[in-house]
Amino acid sequence: MKVFVPLDAGAVAVGADRVAASIEAEAQRRNRDITIVRTGSRGMFWLEPLVEVATAAGRVGYGPVAPEEVASLFDAEFLEGRPHLRSIGLVEEVPFLKRQTRLVFARCGLADPFSLEDYRALGGLRGLERALALGPEAIVAEVKGSGLRGRGGAGFPTGIKWETAARAAGARKYIVCNADEGDSGTFADRVLMEGDPFTLIEGMAIAGIGVGATKGYIYIRSEYPHAVHSMTKAIETAQRAGLLGRHVAGSNYTFDIEMRVGAGAYICGEETAMLESIEGKRGQVRAKPPLPVLCGLFGQPTVINNLLSLASVLFILSEGAQAYADFGWGRSRGTMPVQLAGNVKHGGIFECAFGITLGELVNEVGGGTANGRPVRAVQAGGPLGAYFPPALFDTPYDYEAFAAREGLIGHGGIVVFDDTVDMARMARFAMEFCAHESCGKCTPCRIGSIRGVEIFDCILAGREREKNIALVHDLCEILKSGSLCALGGLVPYPVLSALKYFPEDFGAAVEHAAVGQEV
Amino acid sequence: MDRGARESAEGPLRSRVVGTSIVKQCREVGDKLTLTNNGEPWELRPYAAQSAAFDEATARRLIEAELWREGPLLPILHALQREFGCIPWEAEPLIADLLNISRAEVHGVVSFYHDFRRAPAGRHVLELCRAEACQSMGAEGNGRRLLDKLGIDWGETAEDGRLTIRPVYCQGLCATAPGALLDGEPRGRLNAEQLDALVAGLDAEAKR
Numbered sequence: 001m002k003v004f005v006p007l008d009a010g011a012v013a014v015g016a017d018r019v020a021a022s023i024e025a026e027a028q029r030r031n032r033d034i035t036i037v038r039t040g041s042r043g044m045f046w047l048e049p050l051v052e053v054a055t056a057a058g059r060v061g062y063g064p065v066a067p068e069e070v071a072s073l074f075d076a077e078f079l080e081g082r083p084h085l086r087s088i089g090l091v092e093e094v095p096f097l098k099r100q101t102r103l104v105f106a107r108c109g110l111a112d113p114f115s116l117e118d119y120r121a122l123g124g125l126r127g128l129e130r131a132l133a134l135g136p137e138a139i140v141a142e143v144k145g146s147g148l149r150g151r152g153g154a155g156f157p158t159g160i161k162w163e164t165a166a167r168a169a170g171a172r173k174y175i176v177c178n179a180d181e182g183d184s185g186t187f188a189d190r191v192l193m194e195g196d197p198f199t200l201i202e203g204m205a206i207a208g209i210g211v212g213a214t215k216g217y218i219y220i221r222s223e224y225p226h227a228v229h230s231m232t233k234a235i236e237t238a239q240r241a242g243l244l245g246r247h248v249a250g251s252n253y254t255f256d257i258e259m260r261v262g263a264g265a266y267i268c269g270e271e272t273a274m275l276e277s278i279e280g281k282r283g284q285v286r287a288k289p290p291l292p293v294l295c296g297l298f299g300q301p302t303v304i305n306n307l308l309s310l311a312s313v314l315f316i317l318s319e320g321a322q323a324y325a326d327f328g329w330g331r332s333r334g335t336m337p338v339q340l341a342g343n344v345k346h347g348g349i350f351e352c353a354f355g356i357t358l359g360e361l362v363n364e365v366g367g368g369t370a371n372g373r374p375v376r377a378v379q380a381g382g383p384l385g386a387y388f389p390p391a392l393f394d395t396p397y398d399y400e401a402f403a404a405r406e407g408l409i410g411h412g413g414i415v416v417f418d419d420t421v422d423m424a425r426m427a428r429f430a431m432e433f434c435a436h437e438s439c440g441k442c443t444p445c446r447i448g449s450i451r452g453v454e455i456f457d458c459i460l461a462g463r464e465r466e467k468n469i470a471l472v473h474d475l476c477e478i479l480k481s482g483s484l485c486a487l488g489g490l491v492p493y494p495v496l497s498a499l500k501y502f503p504e505d506f507g508a509a510v511e512h513a514a515v516g517q518e519v
Numbered sequence: 520m521d522r523g524a525r526e527s528a529e530g531p532l533r534s535r536v537v538g539t540s541i542v543k544q545c546r547e548v549g550d551k552l553t554l555t556n557n558g559e560p561w562e563l564r565p566y567a568a569q570s571a572a573f574d575e576a577t578a579r580r581l582i583e584a585e586l587w588r589e590g591p592l593l594p595i596l597h598a599l600q601r602e603f604g605c606i607p608w609e610a611e612p613l614i615a616d617l618l619n620i621s622r623a624e625v626h627g628v629v630s631f632y633h634d635f636r637r638a639p640a641g642r643h644v645l646e647l648c649r650a651e652a653c654q655s656m657g658a659e660g661n662g663r664r665l666l667d668k669l670g671i672d673w674g675e676t677a678e679d680g681r682l683t684i685r686p687v688y689c690q691g692l693c694a695t696a697p698g699a700l701l702d703g704e705p706r707g708r709l710n711a712e713q714l715d716a717l718v719a720g721l722d723a724e725a726k727r
Contacts, residue, residue, distance in 0.1 A: 280592030347694030
């Protein structure tokens, strides 16, 4: 009898380890023969810890389960899939999961993340096998034909990046996986690394073969200790199994992966700062050109891809470019694992084709706020993404549609706020965050962000509000046009959208006595 | 005057981090560090008391274990911090020597990254998320209340050395917000009461 309990940090954070221990103890006490399989998360975090049992009809779920409820689960014969207060029925039939198109997260939450046999049984390694059969040029052509665009935020076509790197001359080429998922409200990289780490290894190996790179680096944030542990274990397993190394899966291609752990700098999610960090330097942004794809890590041609881009490559290779391009619309092809976070009833990962509207995501999929209050704002695309009011919920989830409304998809995070949010404080926070995380290389970002915080303090204190708001606009123009990278260049998005859509907060803020004193 | 002569005459020159990011020059006199701030003398605790017992042989072994890598500095610093609880000042010249880079380069890297500490943290470290998703669930108010209760600010250690509270910006626990890592263990849905209970639990442990 198999019982599945997630080992994902998000599930452990709400007691999954204690639930697993409790199930084990209770089974022993009752003399029941069970096997507890620790899996990744299904991405339905409001149900975590979600306990699943394999039955003849399929996997039946119970969640959220508290450790003290485990005895009652046994009383209700949950091992047979019988009803219980926490029963959610067949997991695959939960609307949140049923409505998804899971290409990247196809395997996540189903099996032991560290078992290569399970990985293969669930369709893993098919992408790599086809890639080995196709050879480098055809791999790049497939990725190019799929219309896949970088999932890190900028949306640059992945195939073109690969093609440029493949043609670039260099003694050695590198693949760098950006797993420095620093944006608030995003956790898809973390969940995938903890729940299905071989996907990333396979994606990187395909990229390596495609562009002729022999070495890959995965740069993971130190804030993700569980993901670091998981990837370390998976890389070792893959190396022992011969998937990585001198002969990738028995072929004549060489590719190996090394992991690097960041050290708490948000800016290292910026690709050139990440290269500096891997090289052992301060994580400061490089001026472009030269593009990293021609002169990147240690001066060699380097493909830097987001983790989700690399993970998307598997489906493209195994099922073909057209099958992938058939999902999505316009210039946004394929699927995006959208992450619903913050004050949302049904928080988690919702992978779907592009084109769904923001309102559908927040209200239908997410179910509105967690506390039942009205939704007032959502921030899409992390700390540098715009705040959207419900009036803009008709915006389709699509790179261009978001850009047209001065927003961004970024890494797919959506943070929901209820009607108690003070948008003036959020705008100030955006500047404060930029000041905290600025690498200090360019003046607009280094100094402009600090001036931004000061101006907001004046606005919040009610001093010369009109004049200061005009100054914020002016400052944002300078940040947009004068910053070296996206940190300074995009921080105007949350600031200006807050000002534009929630002007009442910038006038009414003077009533808040404590405003401007905190932090 | 060359550096060696100056050091022997006035005690070794050291730079150290005061507050969060201001690097100041100060001078070691006897077992005390003195530095002036706007003409006011500051007295700091002897620096040796703030860092874990530094052992050059151990440090050298840890550094040499990472030298096979391309760009080994970050892995080295992580290894040293794991061993000593911080990056001891004595380690900087050693790293510089073994990597054949300048001490300034090493110091620049150590001081750039938020993770690297100059003194060991308290017995427990609570890394409390301050990013937007956690803010939407009231994290900022909860955090402030806890800090006020302990009488410390972000990044500081409670007086009894029991707990350090570090601000972090996102730990990927955004769908079970507010989130935190307590000594590396994730905690989610941390409302005000749970946060209090978490810290009170550490109290109980300390009394035992």
